Amino acid sequence: MRKGARRMSETVSSGLPAHAERHHVGHGPELRHHFEEAEQQHEASTLGMWVFLATEILFFGGLFTAYTIYRSFYLPGFEAGSRLLDVKAGAANTAVLIGSSFTMASAVHAAQTGKRKLLVTCLILTMILGCVFLGIKYTEYAEHWHEFQVPGLHWDSAATFFKNAPNGSVELFFCFYFFMTGLHAVHMIIGLGIMTVMLILSWRGRFAEKYFSPIEISGLYWHFVDIIWIFLFPLLYLIGGRYQ
Amino acid sequence: MEAPPTSRVNYLNASYGVKSWLFTTDHKRIALLYLASITVMFFVGGIAATLMRFHLVQPEGALVQPDTYNKLFTIHGVVMVFFFLVPSIPATLGNFLVPMMIGARDLAFPRINLLSWYIYIVGAGFTLYAIMTGGVDTGWTFYTPFSSNYAHTQVIATALGVFITGFSSILTGLNFIVTIHKMRAPGLTWFRLPLFIWSMYATSVIFILGTPVIAITLFLLGLERLLHVGIFDPAIGGDPLLFQHLFWFYSHPAVYIMILPGMGVISELITAFSKKKIFGYTFVAFSSMAIAVLSFLVWGHHMFVTGQSVYAGLIFSVLSFMVAIPSAIKVFNWTATLYKGSISYQAPMLYALGFIGLFTMGGLTGLFLASLATDVHLNGTYFIVAHFHYIMVGGAVMAYLGGIHFWWPKITGKLYPDGWARLAAAIIFVGFNLTFFPQFVLGYLGMPRRYAVYPPEFQVLNVMSSAGASILAVGYLIPLIYLTWSIRYGPAASANPWGAKGLEWETPSPPPTENFEEIPIVTEEAYAYAEGRTAHV
Numbered sequence: 001m002r003k004g005a006r007r008m009s010e011t012v013s014s015g016l017p018a019h020a021e022r023h024h025v026g027h028g029p030e031l032r033h034h035f036e037e038a039e040q041q042h043e044a045s046t047l048g049m050w051v052f053l054a055t056e057i058l059f060f061g062g063l064f065t066a067y068t069i070y071r072s073f074y075l076p077g078f079e080a081g082s083r084l085l086d087v088k089a090g091a092a093n094t095a096v097l098i099g100s101s102f103t104m105a106s107a108v109h110a111a112q113t114g115k116r117k118l119l120v121t122c123l124i125l126t127m128i129l130g131c132v133f134l135g136i137k138y139t140e141y142a143e144h145w146h147e148f149q150v151p152g153l154h155w156d157s158a159a160t161f162f163k164n165a166p167n168g169s170v171e172l173f174f175c176f177y178f179f180m181t182g183l184h185a186v187h188m189i190i191g192l193g194i195m196t197v198m199l200i201l202s203w204r205g206r207f208a209e210k211y212f213s214p215i216e217i218s219g220l221y222w223h224f225v226d227i228i229w230i231f232l233f234p235l236l237y238l239i240g241g242r243y244q
Numbered sequence: 245m246e247a248p249p250t251s252r253v254n255y256l257n258a259s260y261g262v263k264s265w266l267f268t269t270d271h272k273r274i275a276l277l278y279l280a281s282i283t284v285m286f287f288v289g290g291i292a293a294t295l296m297r298f299h300l301v302q303p304e305g306a307l308v309q310p311d312t313y314n315k316l317f318t319i320h321g322v323v324m325v326f327f328f329l330v331p332s333i334p335a336t337l338g339n340f341l342v343p344m345m346i347g348a349r350d351l352a353f354p355r356i357n358l359l360s361w362y363i364y365i366v367g368a369g370f371t372l373y374a375i376m377t378g379g380v381d382t383g384w385t386f387y388t389p390f391s392s393n394y395a396h397t398q399v400i401a402t403a404l405g406v407f408i409t410g411f412s413s414i415l416t417g418l419n420f421i422v423t424i425h426k427m428r429a430p431g432l433t434w435f436r437l438p439l440f441i442w443s444m445y446a447t448s449v450i451f452i453l454g455t456p457v458i459a460i461t462l463f464l465l466g467l468e469r470l471l472h473v474g475i476f477d478p479a480i481g482g483d484p485l486l487f488q489h490l491f492w493f494y495s496h497p498a499v500y501i502m503i504l505p506g507m508g509v510i511s512e513l514i515t516a517f518s519k520k521k522i523f524g525y526t527f528v529a530f531s532s533m534a535i536a537v538l539s540f541l542v543w544g545h546h547m548f549v550t551g552q553s554v555y556a557g558l559i560f561s562v563l564s565f566m567v568a569i570p571s572a573i574k575v576f577n578w579t580a581t582l583y584k585g586s587i588s589y590q591a592p593m594l595y596a597l598g599f600i601g602l603f604t605m606g607g608l609t610g611l612f613l614a615s616l617a618t619d620v621h622l623n624g625t626y627f628i629v630a631h632f633h634y635i636m637v638g639g640a641v642m643a644y645l646g647g648i649h650f651w652w653p654k655i656t657g658k659l660y661p662d663g664w665a666r667l668a669a670a671i672i673f674v675g676f677n678l679t680f681f682p683q684f685v686l687g688y689l690g691m692p693r694r695y696a697v698y699p700p701e702f703q704v705l706n707v708m709s710s711a712g713a714s715i716l717a718v719g720y721l722i723p724l725i726y727l728t729w730s731i732r733y734g735p736a737a738s739a740n741p742w743g744a745k746g747l748e749w750e751t752p753s754p755p756p757t758e759n760f761e762e763i764p765i766v767t768e769e770a771y772a773y774a775e776g777r778t779a780h781v
Binding site for chain 1: 349352414418419421427467472473474493763
């Protein structure tokens with residue numbers, strides 16, 4: 001269907017600078033010169049983000065693989081490490097992120113239906129929830145620092161000694177904890193940067209029913225980062241066997 | 245062959261000045277930025293190789309201290325793999341040709357394309373900085389725990405350089421995948437695409453799925469070196485072998501990142517210079533995808549002697565043998581394409597024919613190494629060195645040079661002297677074989693790789709190899725000279741100097757900034773040559 005529509009507009013010649021011309025044919029200024037039509041541009045940017053997320057999955061995938069291997073080697077150490085995490089803070093953060101996914105999804109809907117005020121509100125809410133997440137994460141990190149539970153920088157074997165677990169594997173667990181949640185936090189910070197840009201653009205009224213791909217693909221990224229956390233939370237916080 | 249009017253506006257003369265290049269989003273200009281950068285890196289890596297071959301002329305070493313030798317082979321490996329071979333064809337020819345071949349005005353994300361070049365430059369900068377401030381001696385494989393704990397060289401800067409450059413590959417792959425999906429000209433269905441596009445697509449899949457794994461691995465390595473504790477650290481129960489698994493999960497597919505684009509180029513060259521449709525289009529297209537898929541399942545063949553489980557070794561061995569199937573399909577189909585073609589032996593075709601022979605040798609010796617028992621004998625010897633150079637230099641570099649020669653008139657609008665080009669191709673072929681064939685024998689006799697000294701009985705073969713390397717070096721310098729010469733003094737090229745099929749030949753040489761005056765509508769299969777006639781235009 002798209003192909004057919006494109007063929008119709010094929011008569012456009014490029015004697016003039018292409019952008020000038022295409023805009024005459026009824027496209028908004030958002031359509032970049034090398035695309036033939038807005039739908040093609042929208043599909044391209046959406047596919048681009050999905051492909052990027054595939055890369056991201058493999059990026060985290062290396063860490064998840066390593067985690068799985070070591071957890072099968074050193075389960076007691078990992079359980080002992082997990083018991084040192086603040087499960088309430090982790091659960092609160094999970095709730096915060098799920099909430100932010102809801103506000104993000106609402107932002108995309110608002111953009112699609114052209115409701116500028118709602119869009120701006122939802123983006124601000126999303127950013128607030130993102131900051132709350134990072135704040136809670138910071139207090140957890142500070143607590144671990146205080147308790148000498150940061151491998152390589154502030155680690156004391158005596159402080160984290162466990163009867164049933166080899167101390168090295170608890171340290172290994174904390175390596176994973178910091179690498180995985182740290183990498184996730186970096187993605188959150190990048191996400192907040194993206195949201196700031198989206199907020200400014202939305203404020204200026206750049207998005208409407210016909211053009212909302214930036215909001216949509218930022219949303220894809222935001223949801224992806226949330227989903228990573230959905231996996232991190234049980235794998236890191238809930239393996240301690242607290243409830244047995 | 246009408247010569248284009250010289251006053252015509254094209255992508256090269258549309259604007260002038262450094263800024264017009266450094267801030268360009270034109271995929272053709274970005275391809276040239278890449279071309280210049282990777283050529284510099286090729287000669288950096290080449291100088292390191294030349295010094296090594298000089299050194300190995302004498303059994304006790306002729307030139308440098310063993311420590312320096314370790315740094316030389318590391319620099320050679322890191323620069324050639326990550327900064328030349330991986331980006332070579334995709335970032336230059338791919339960047340230039342993907343939009344042209346599919347009838348698009350640019351890649352889907354032109355600014356991301358420029359960003360990828362800047363990322364490449366930053367990564368290369370880190371690596372060159374590491375080389376100039378003492379070098380690095382871990383080998384290009386960065387194996388732990390040597391790299392994380394014991395090496396006293398610039399491991400972090402080098403790894404960071406490779407890490408950063410990885411993102412330029414990812415962005416290039418992302419751009420290609422989206423462009424090929426969404427930007428094809430009307431009528432250009434998947435099975436009308438030139439095979440070069442199929443190979444670029446397969447390569448991009450590996451870029452997207454493999455590169456992030458090496459990125460996270462090198463990131464973890466860097467952290468471990470910085471913090472003196474990490475997940476590969478045996479002191480807390482970490483397993484250095486895990487590093488090798490993660491490393492080869494990318495770096496074996498990376499071998500196919502290097503060869504798949506070359507295979508795509510060869511499909512174009514063979515058809516253009518035998519004026520025939522490719523034999524078995526669908527098989528050649530799907531064999532690229534099959535190689536991309538299999539590439540992710542064979543990494544363990546780099547670890548047969550590491551104490552990996554026998555059963556894992558068995559499975560990796562079988563899977564590695566399976567890669568031979570799609571590879572052989574390609575070789576047989578190229579050969580079948582030649583059959584009864586009207587073949588002409590211009591320079592690009594010489595490279596293509598050289599590729600087929602050398603790739604076949606490299607591929608077949610790969611099967612020796614995929615067999616568990618023979619690998620125990622050959623692992624870590626010069627046999628391996630010879631094998632992968634037959635693939636990467638005899639294969640990938642030959643294809644790269646063949647492609648550069650084939651599309652040079654399109655890229656620059658100028659013709660180069662064909663006589664010199666054929667001579668250079670012949671010199672490279674002879675020099676290459678003299679350099680690397682003796683290394684098969686050396687490896688079979690048991691000479692280990694990466695040693696700065698060797699027993700005297702290996703000297704004759706080593707001298708042969710070094711003599712070949714000097715011939716090879718001359719062979720690489722000649723194209724550099726006449727291609728540069730041709731930019732200024734070469735005669736103007738017509739739109740289609742080879743009488744080849746493909747959308748890129750339907751637009752003037754050099755193309756206008758928008759590639760096509762009108763987006764073409766495709767009505768025929770790829771390589772629709774009028775067979776049985778000499779179709780020279």
